[in-house]
Amino acid sequence: FSKVLNQTFILLLSMAQNGYDTIKQGNLDKLHNLISLEEANNRFTTFCRRYLNKKGYGYFDKLGPMYYIVEMLEKIADQYKYFYRYLLDFGKDKIVVNKELLSSFHEINIMLRKFYNVFNRFNPKIISEIKEDRDAIIKNLIDISSKIDKKQDIVMYHHMMTLTTDIFSLLGPYLILAIKGHNSIESGAQ
Numbered sequence: 001f002s003k004v005l006n007q008t009f010i011l012l013l014s015m016a017q018n019g020y021d022t023i024k025q026g027n028l029d030k031l032h033n034l035i036s037l038e039e040a041n042n043r044f045t046t047f048c049r050r051y052l053n054k055k056g057y058g059y060f061d062k063l064g065p066m067y068y069i070v071e072m073l074e075k076i077a078d079q080y081k082y083f084y085r086y087l088l089d090f091g092k093d094k095i096v097v098n099k100e101l102l103s104s105f106h107e108i109n110i111m112l113r114k115f116y117n118v119f120n121r122f123n124p125k126i127i128s129e130i131k132e133d134r135d136a137i138i139k140n141l142i143d144i145s146s147k148i149d150k151k152q153d154i155v156m157y158h159h160m161m162t163l164t165t166d167i168f169s170l171l172g173p174y175l176i177l178a179i180k181g182h183n184s185i186e187s188g189a190q
Contacts, residue, residue: 001051008044009116016109031084041077065173083159134168
């Protein structure tokens with residue numbers, strides 16, 4: 001379980017970072033490869049859910065929070081896939097990405113990496129940083145929204161807002177696990 005869960009995180013981080021790099025470079029054709037990574041994410045998260053259903057996750061009160069985290073990792077990968085698919089469909093007319101939105105996308109991906117790091121090693125400072133990051137990203141996106149007039153930017157804005165709130169929503173169940181003695185991926189089911 002712990003190895004597959006870790007692979008799920010690594011795959012998601014790769015989807016995020018490589019997507020940012022691809023969009024920044026303007027070579028949207030590479031997004032096709034990243035969209036296919038979502039299928040691997042589905043396989044990993046399906047394995048994790050089955051494992052949790054059959055074997056649990058340490059004590060029973062850890063099962064719900066861990067199941068929610070696995071579900072959200074699958075949902076977040078879906079959101080990246082939808083975002084990239086939209087860019088590919090829209091990009092036939094050579095998409096020009098709003099630099100402020102691209103900067104927010106980079107910050108969202110940093111927030112995801114921070115969650116992965118704190119999930120592997122409890123650190124209250126990083127948990128606070130994730131909350132601060134969420135607040136700053138949301139504020140920035142709201143500020144940007146008043147300047148958005150192109151359909152592509154509105155759709156990108158929506159995906160970024162969703163990614164930000166979904167990634168942040170991982171903290172609640174993680175904190176329940178941390179209170180119950182979870183300090184890393186390795187501490188629950190093996």
